[in-house]
Amino acid sequence: MAECISYRKTNYFSSLIADYLDQKETLKDLYNHFPNVESFQKQINEKSSFQQSHRTVLKNALLKQYESFKITEISESNIVALEDQNTFTITTGHQLNLFTGPLYFLYKIVSTINLTKELKESYPTYNFVPVYWMATEDHDFEEISYFNFKGKKIHWNRESAGAVGHFSTDGLAEVFELFSQDLGIGKNAETLRELFTNAYLRHDNLTDATRYLVNELFGTYGLVIVDGDDKALKELFVPYVKEDIFQNTAFQQVSKSAEKLADLGYNVQVNPREINMFYLTENGRERIVEVEGNYEVLDTDVSFSKEELLRELENYPEKFSPNVIMRPLYQEVILPNLCYIGGGGELAYWLELKSNFDVVNIPFPMLLLRNSALLVTAKQAQKLKKLNISYPDLFLKRDSFINKKVREISNIDIDFSHQKKHLESQFKELYNLAEQTDPSFIGAVKAQEIKQLKGLENLEKRLLKAQKRKLSDHVLRITDLQNELFPNQSLQERNLNFSEMFLMYGDELIPMLLENLKPLKGEFLVLEK
Structure with missing residues (x-):
């Protein structure tokens, strides 16, 4: 460790996030408990209402998701422990960026793992499981289709439509050849070649490739990887989908919070829609809109009456995909979660959501800014x-x-x-x-x-x-x-x-980050190594 700098003084974080970290009074009704060690007991008490039946569904769904993967003993133990009423999760989420995308992807997961360790020391009678939520249903391929390496953009060129998790990994052999040429020689370069090959050239779709990659990097630390694009898990969310589609509850509540943020002079991160759900087809993920009492899927010929849509939702919940407004609620419905760890942009839209959580009676998680770091060589x-x-x-x-x-x-x-x-x-x-x-x-x-x-x-x-x-x-x-x-x-x-x-740094990289990133410290870390 070299130095810690306040996030505000870095000038790289919005005034909203800086004010949230300072616990400014005008923002306090937009979140539940501020993340410090002492407040977690209150959050645990509130989340203890999490249904046992949901725990069982979650455990079984996750074990099924890992069936084709070599799961570490500690990750498997964490999945099984999710059925225990004394087990809670700490969650981060991210898109399926090619080869993890920006460096901060690692910081998110390290922050999550380290927080579970810190909580276990403070609350030894409970279990805390680190979770990475894969954004498999996202459809913004441009954001995830590249990563930067040695001043170059390593880009995956392909046609895109629908949920990215379903995308075939065809074409990534050419990307690997370009990447491999710039890697150079040596043990660390060979490790990276092998990691890319095993993840992307030996798995058929982007979801499986990402699960393999993240499991290889963090499985030994007990990380549990969740794919929300799962019928059994979405069945638990059906009542809340109905609330959004037919009552427009999220639209009404989130609009009020967004208006408050705007009145306070902050930029509003996202704006809700009257219906905040997409409909998944084989080649698309399109918005559901109400038109004169019927429900249409934009840019398709698919249309439902109210009764037909209800039947579709009951029979095929996996076809309904939450947008940025509803995905956090979906996460909290299916996970016994205490805290969400995200970047500044993510926390900015989470701060719009609490009133909707309150109305549907789901505990709002703590919001923790992920660790940020600057790595400086000797x-x-x-x-x-x-x-x-x-x-x-x-x-x-x-x-x-x-x-x-x-x-x-x-x-x-x-x-x-x-x-x-x-x-x-x-x-x-x-x-x-x-x-x-x-x-x-x-x-x-x-x-x-x-x-x-x-x-x-x-x-x-x-x-x-x-x-x-x-x-x-x-x-x-x-x-x-x-x-x-x-x-x-x-x-x-x-x-x-x-x-x-x-x-x-080779194999020292992740242990170095685990040793130095302190999630509750609340400062930007400069790390010399």
Whole structure:
């Protein structure tokens, strides 16, 4: 560990998330319990109402989902334990990104595993199971069809329609060839080749490929992987699907919360629809809409009367797929879950949902921001020290970063703050003089003040620009280093794929993250290794 930085000070997290982490009073009715160790007992008490019959269905469904996979003893034990009233889950979820997608995918799951360990120490009479919810029914293929590796985009080109979990893995052999060429040689490179091959070239669909990959990475830590695209599990959700389709409850409740967030000045992450369910066909996942008392599936010829739709729902619940508004409720209906761990965007839409949970009488889970980290190699750490760059400096936007460092190393003081204050002080006297003589001159004084302040700012910018040219070699070195650690001027974890880090750290990567990421600490971690 090198340093911890508050999420607000990184400037990479929204004001809504920063205010949530600060437990701002105006947001408190949008969530249940704030995630700290002590509050989990309250959450456990509330979730103890979880039905035993649901536990049995969940256990049996998961054992069936793992039938074709080599399940670790600890993961199997965790699945069986789900039937026990003293067992609860901690859940994260993510899309089926090719080869895990961005690096933060690992951070999500490590946060989830580490929280279960911490809770077990604090509440030894209960069992806590880490869960990864696969977004198998998502249909946004563009978001998951690539990963970044060594500055290149490794892309899977194919036609897309319907739920991505059903997609055949045909065509991924060509993707593997491109990836393999850039991997290089060595033990870690060979491990990655084998992992990609076994996951994507030896499984028929994206769901199975992702389950294999994640199980290989985290199965030894007891992670349980859930596919919600399951008839037995969806049967448990039927009453809530009816509530959404025929009563529009989610639309009514979530609209109020979204309106409140907007009134408080926050960006609204998602907006509900009157019906928040899709209908799955062999080649599609399309919205259900009500049209003059009938229910149509958009962009298809499928249509139902109310009675027909009810029969379809009862007989084929697996054909009904929740959207972003209803998926969290589905998760909480079928899991004895205490806490959802997600990124800033995910927590932003979860904060719109509590009132709907309250109306349908399902306990709202705790919401925990996943760990974020910046991994810095020893060589990069040495360069930072030599160039006198602090970690908070690195989080500055490019121009601010360069200007700050140029001012620090320059042999002249290019900061006109003192001169601006002096000028403003002089103009105060001129305002007093104008007031006492002829108040109509106040406007002219103001215009002159703006003109002179602007002149000082322009002069300051020109001097800084000249000094940057003079120190261009130093500026190039510091910006190159910032580019290494913040590719595309964004967080490392949002750009790099885990494979780049695995090439460096190998089998030490995940244990290193497990040792250092503290889910309840609530700060951004800079990790030197």
